[in-house]
Amino acid sequence: MLQIEEAVHCLQQQVQPIRKTQSLPLLSATGRILAQEGRAMMDQPPFPRSPLDGYAVRGQDTAKAKKEAPVCLQVVGKVCAGEVFPGQVKAGEAVRIMTGAPIPQGADTVIRQEDSDSGQEQVMIYKSSKPYENYCYQGEDYKKGTLLLPKGTRLRGNEIALAASLGLDPVMVYQKPQIAVVSTGDELTMPGEDLKPGKIYDSNRYWLSARLSELGIPAVYSGHCNDEPEEMAECIRKRSQQADVIITTGGVSVGEKDIMHEVIQILSARQLFWRVDVKPGAPVLAAVFGGTLLICLSGNPFAAAANFELFVRPVIGCLSRDESWIPKKKQARLENDYRKPAGARRFLRGYTEDEKVWVAAGNHGSGSLSAMLVCNCLIEIPPHQAGAVKGDMVWTYLL
Ligand code: AMP
Ligand code: MG
Numbered sequence: 001m002l003q004i005e006e007a008v009h010c011l012q013q014q015v016q017p018i019r020k021t022q023s024l025p026l027l028s029a030t031g032r033i034l035a036q037e038g039r040a041m042m043d044q045p046p047f048p049r050s051p052l053d054g055y056a057v058r059g060q061d062t063a064k065a066k067k068e069a070p071v072c073l074q075v076v077g078k079v080c081a082g083e084v085f086p087g088q089v090k091a092g093e094a095v096r097i098m099t100g101a102p103i104p105q106g107a108d109t110v111i112r113q114e115d116s117d118s119g120q121e122q123v124m125i126y127k128s129s130k131p132y133e134n135y136c137y138q139g140e141d142y143k144k145g146t147l148l149l150p151k152g153t154r155l156r157g158n159e160i161a162l163a164a165s166l167g168l169d170p171v172m173v174y175q176k177p178q179i180a181v182v183s184t185g186d187e188l189t190m191p192g193e194d195l196k197p198g199k200i201y202d203s204n205r206y207w208l209s210a211r212l213s214e215l216g217i218p219a220v221y222s223g224h225c226n227d228e229p230e231e232m233a234e235c236i237r238k239r240s241q242q243a244d245v246i247i248t249t250g251g252v253s254v255g256e257k258d259i260m261h262e263v264i265q266i267l268s269a270r271q272l273f274w275r276v277d278v279k280p281g282a283p284v285l286a287a288v289f290g291g292t293l294l295i296c297l298s299g300n301p302f303a304a305a306a307n308f309e310l311f312v313r314p315v316i317g318c319l320s321r322d323e324s325w326i327p328k329k330k331q332a333r334l335e336n337d338y339r340k341p342a343g344a345r346r347f348l349r350g351y352t353e354d355e356k357v358w359v360a361a362g363n364h365g366s367g368s369l370s371a372m373l374v375c376n377c378l379i380e381i382p383p384h385q386a387g388a389v390k391g392d393m394v395w396t397y398l399l
Contacts, residue, residue, distance in 0.1 A: 001277040004310055004345070010272055011286060011315045014293050015244065018319055020175040026163055029155050031216040032173035033321045038149025038163050043139030047102040049081075051136050055094040055116060055123055056085075056107035059131035070117070070124035079104060094123055103135060110134040141165075152321055177319040180221040180243040181208045182235055184250040184259065185299055188224055203369055204249040204297075204304045211308060217320060227257040233266040240292035244319055247312055250299030252283040260285055260296045269294060277383065279344040280366035281307040300366035306347045306378055309397060327378075327397045332357035334379075334394050339387040350379035352396050375399065 021035040050056065057073060065071040073094040079085040081100030089095055089106035097103070097110055108131040115127035142148060148162050155163070155173070163171055183205040191201050202224055209222040221239055225232045232248075239246055251260045252274070264271055269289035276284050281303035285296040295312055297304045309327050317325030332352050338359045340346065349360040349371050357379055362371035377396040381388055388394055 001275060001344075002273050004276055004278055007273055007276045007284070007286070008311060008314045011293065011295065011311060012318045014272065014288055015315055015319045017321045018174050018177055018244075021172050022175050023170045024173050026160060026169035026171055029163075029171050029173055030157070030160055032155050032171075032176075034149055034151060034153045034155055034159070034163075034171065035174045036172040037147060037151055038153070038159075038166050038168055038171075040142050040144050040146045040148060040166060043144050044141040044165055045136060045138060048138045049136045050097045050099055050101050050103055050110045051134055052110055052112055053098050054096075054113040054134075055111045055125070056089060056097040056103050057094045057109060057111055057125070057129070058089060058091060058107060059109040059129050059133065061091060062109075062111060062125050062128040065125040065128045067126045070126050073123050073125060075119060075121055075123050077104075094125075096123075108132055108135065154322055154324060174321055176217050177244045177316060178220045178242050179212055179217060179316065180239040180246045181205055181212070181219045181223070182221075182232070182239070182246060182248045183224045183299075184227060184232060184248060185224075186227045186257065188250075190224065203301050204299060207301065207305055208247055208249070208308060211305075215313075215316075215325060216322075217316060227251060227259050229259045229262040229266055232259055232263045236263065236267060236269075236289060236292075236294065240290050243292055245293045245295060245312070245315065247308070248294065248296045249304045252285045252296050252298055254283075264294075276311075277345050278307070278310065279346045282344060284311060286311075298366070301369045302349065302366040302372065305372065309378060309399060310347070327399070329395055329397055331355075331393050332377075332396050334359070334388050334390055334392045337387065337389045338379075338381070340381070342384045342386045345383040346381040347397075348379040348381065349375035350377045350396060351375060352377045352398070357394060357396050 076093045078096040079101040080098045084102055085095050085104035089104050095104045109129040111125050111129055117124040183202050187199050188202040189195050189199045209219045212219050225235050251258045264287050267289050269287040272286040274285045281298045284307050287294045297307045313325050333356055335356050335358045351358045351374050360371045360375050377398050380395040
């Protein structure tokens with residue numbers, strides 16, 4: 001049977017990283033992928049500046065200054081942040097200076113205000129300072145010409161701040177992939193509506209849509225379709241005009257209402273695979289229709305969720321050029337037992353902290369949603385292994 005890694009590779013081969021770019025106000029670009037270089041056009045800071053409030057002086061003039069024997073300097077001016085002192089600081093002189101102001105020509109250090117009498121015309125200096133002791137060098141953060149934000153950088157708070165410090169606004173970013181979500185099932189009722197006998201509320205559509213938003217790429221379409229092959233085929237036709245990927249849930253198994261196989265035929269879509277060695281969600285189905293990738297997940301809520309993490313996220317990572325979409329794996333020590341007859345490669349809901357991981361309590365059925373509430377990882381149980389016991393090292397996929 002097809003392995004997860006093979007299926008993911010196959011899916012990734014079908015997509016190209018998004019090439020279309022857009023210009024965005026810097027403040028709207030958080031979480032986006034930079035499509036230009038962020039290179040320093042000037043030194044940062046652009047001038048030597050004062051790290052504190054006090055007096056800009058020539059260090060040598062203060063060499064002998066002590067509390068008991070202060071040095072007296074002439075205050076020849078004042079400079080605040082955002083201003084430039086036009087003159088020179090000569091021997092025996094000081095300029096009143098505020099944090100962030102350019103250090104005047106001639107001065108080479110700053111005396112803390114607290115180490116002076118805060119004098120206006122003359123100032124008593126109580127403590128010496130060596131040249132360049134209290135001095136922020138021009139370019140000490142970065143130098144003109146430095147490539148700080150390479151193309152492809154994900155813009156988080158730090159990167160946005162750097163871009164701002166470079167004066168970059170607006171910024172060119174890659175467009176987001178267009179992802180559509182469609183749930184199928186005659187039994188599904190939308191939340192907010194009355195629940196008739198035999199029906200259940202649709203949770204997959206909400207889970208997938210919310211998860212996409214949570215990870216930074218909201219679905220461009222989120223809808224539901226009945227178990228009517230023609231209706232579903234029409235829905236896919238329509239959505240494929242816009243979407244790079246359509247994620248569907250339900251109807252991929254072998255039951256009478258498992259319509260997705262027929263839908264693929266109606267569309268003459270190119271099937272990539274059906275069934276992967278994974279539990280839950282083995283009957284995952286993938287196809288290409290036009291330029292759109294169809295990833296059809298089982299309708300069982302945990303199967304749909306686990307398969308989204310395992311199959312869909314790496315594909316969106318590839319499309320969006322954003323590696324944070326690829327689930328991180330780490331090994332952890334199992335803190336409780338999990339017994340199950342050996343079988344397919346299995347994924348469990350888990351909770352991990354530090355190097356430890358617990359199998360979530362409660363119903364392990366793939367239909368169970370409630371056990372997902374406490375879950376922050378998937379735990380992998382290798383195939384042909386009858387569960388795992390406390391103390392085993394297991395792989396976890398962080399959610
Ligand atoms: P299916 O994959 O269509 O055979 O559905 C498998 C199980 O998941 C059935 O019990 C369905 O009722 C249930 N199911 C399917 N789709 C959803 C959904 N969108 N939300 C909640 N449960 C679903
Ligand atoms: Mg169904």
